[in-house]
Amino acid sequence: MSMSKKIANSVEATKGRMKKAFGRATGNRSLEAEGRVEQAKGNLKQSAAKIKDAFKN
Numbered sequence: 001m002s003m004s005k006k007i008a009n010s011v012e013a014t015k016g017r018m019k020k021a022f023g024r025a026t027g028n029r030s031l032e033a034e035g036r037v038e039q040a041k042g043n044l045k046q047s048a049a050k051i052k053d054a055f056k057n
Contacts, residue, residue: 006049013042 016039023032
């Protein structure tokens with residue numbers, strides 16, 4: 001996986017973490033849930049990339 005995709009996945013997970021925290025701080029449950037989903041997607045993509053890279057070598 002290219003470095004730019006790895007960075008994009010990391011940014012997506014971080015953005016989700018920030019949304020989740022902001023939603024929790026403001027009491028906005030929908031924003032918090034959206035952040036959780038975004039964070040999970042980013043983390044899942046990162047994990048898939050690591051597995052893919054492990055089998056490459």
